[in-house]
Amino acid sequence: MTTTEEYPAPVSGHTPGTGNAPGTGTGNTPGTGNASETGNASETGYTKTGYDPETTLRLRVPVARGPQPAPGYTFDEITRADWVLGRVPDRGWSAAPSPRRTRVSRVLLACLLLAQAVLSLRLHNSAFEDEALYVYAGHAMIDHLFHGAPDYGGFDTYFSGSAALYPVLAAWVDSAAGLTGVRLVSLACMLGATTLLYSLTRMLFNERSALLAAGVFAVAQSTLFLGNFATYDAMALFLLAVTAWLLVRHATGHWALPLAASGVAALTVGVKYASALYLPTLALLLMLVAYRRLGAREAVRRGAVFTAGTVVLLGIGLVSTDYLQAIQSTTTERAHGTTSVGLLVRDSVRWGGTLFALACLGTVLHTRRHGLGEIPGHRTGDTPPRGWRLALGVVLTGTALLAPAYQMHLQTSISLHKHIGYGLLFAAPMAGVGLSRLMGAHVRFPQAVIAVGVLALTFGMSQSAENYGVWPDTKYLIPELAKNVRPGQKWLGQPHEGPVYYLSDQGLTDYTLWTSIFYIDYAGREDEGHLSGPEGYRAAVQDGYFDGVVLDWSDRPGDVQTLVRREMRATGRYRLASALTYRTSVGSGHFEIWLRLPAAHKS
Secondary structure: OEEEEEEEOOEOOEOOOOOOOOOOOOOOOOOOOOOOOOOOHHHHOOOOOOOOOOOOOEEEEEEEOOOOOOOOOOHHHHHHHHHHHOOOOOOOOOOOOOHHHHHHHHHHHHHHHHHHHHHHHOOOOOOOHHHHHHHHHHHHHHHHHHHOOOOOOOHHHOOOOOOOOHHHHHHHHHHHHHHHHHHHHHHHHHHHHHHHHHHHHHHHOOHHHHHHHHHHHHOOHHHHHHOOOOOHHHHHHHHHHHHHHHHHHOOOOOOOOHHHHHHHHHHHHHHOHHHHHHHHHHHHHHHHHHHHHHOHHHHHHHHHHHHHHHHHHHHHHHHHOOOHHHHHHHHHOOOOOOOOHHHHHHHHHHHHHHHHHHHHHHHHHHHHOOOOOOOOOOOOOOOOOHHHHHHHHHHHHHHHHHHHHHHHHHOOOOOHHHHHHHHHHHHHHHHHHHHHHHHOHHHOOHHHHHHHHHHHHHHHHHHHHHHHOOOOOOOOHHHHHHHHOOOOOOEEEOOOHHHHHHHHOOOOOOHHHEEEOOOOOEOOOOOOOOEOHHHHHHHHHHOOOOOEEEEEEEOOOOHHHHHHHHHHHHHOOEEEEEEEEEEEOOEEEEEEEEEEOOHHHOO
16 A cells, blocks of 8 residues: 655755755754744744644645565655765766875776786796787897998888887997897887777877776787887887877867877877777777867867878888888788688677777767766767767777788788777777776666676786787797807708807807798809709708708798708708707697707718
């Protein structure tokens, strides 16, 4: 059975939920001594029983009688609470600035950065061939640029970034702190990218979305991997984050300010040529943010200034250098592989699917309904239009598809686990919005975010460890080679970048004395001229050209390795000196060190 009880409606000076409400113990309320229970009823609107029916309006609220419902909130209780306390706003966080909230957010961000650093530094392995090559190339470039040594490596013709930028910085750090120091530079770049992502998302949305975006990006596989990997990628990703931050930060300022970001964008492309793939996203992001406050004309103006400035700077760089050939061979006209599209889709989903799905969710929910305080500082009636919200979400989320789509076009999986992180940087803000919506207003459903966070952390840790253990550790190979390599000897190696990097510090060898299994130009036979490919390797082994050979013999050896091994056994000019087993995250194998027999034993 349901009856009604009467409650006093608000009267002037007695607003419910404030100090003038019954039972609060403040103001002119019963029991405080300010309103007599017998004498001042007409002034306060309350009598000894709670209210005066003659002077107070009555609000009829249904109240259930009889058996009580199960524990929990009922509709009637919520209705009464809304009347007493005021309705809870839909916005999860107020848009008004709050110094306390800013301090708390920064502390939480620092905790995220610390966790990211620890998770990256837990990865251990010897120098990967790209790491060793870039650092060694940097030393060679320093000798060429500052000491007049010949540029014998030809690095500018096949590197995927300028040999005079990151490699030189890496070599300078390597001279002071070794490979560990170079990898710490990558960690600093990735921590900087996460910090800028937080700030960028905070400007676009709010602190909560920014923290969630930084958190899901910080534990992504590519973020953890690149944080302890000494190649171009960490620096290029950091510079992309700097460019995006500058564009959003100054989008509504003077129309010429985007030129500052143009310089950083051009430098980013110089560090890693493939970064040019994300220049359209940067321009669109600038135009969207500018359009929101300044209108279409100013948005187009700023986008044109940024684009023109970047194109001019890149044009100057191409005209004044010989990098065009390297850009063509490593980026625009890169040779196609044989990896199936299905395998590339599977790997893309594994390494970036969680963050991308959250970004899609954030895009859909943010487009459907603007709320939860995601656009700080926007007043009532100043809600971003639905079309603008949709465009922002599509631009940021869609950028995550660029690297996988390009590599599907090339049919190659080489470096996909690194390149996918570029797009995730741009999709992360929308992923933060998606997680914020899952959490609900006032952190109503934290369990959903915790579950997603644990899932993302588990994937990121396991996948980064797997990818970091793909190449074999050379910690036993290098000491064994140090016993056999002598200055001036010619070696054939797979791998050869690691031995050159480690042994060159000891003065035992240099880059010019090693031949890779990927290319040979053998001119040892005057009657046959220069030989390349399988014929070149066969002739060099038969003639005993190499003083030693290093082979990486795994479950699936390459054609050149098989040919070289067969020829060494057939000619009898080489003997197997050592066989060192290893295990990786994808299998096992062993290194073989072959040494040429003395001239007296040649036949």
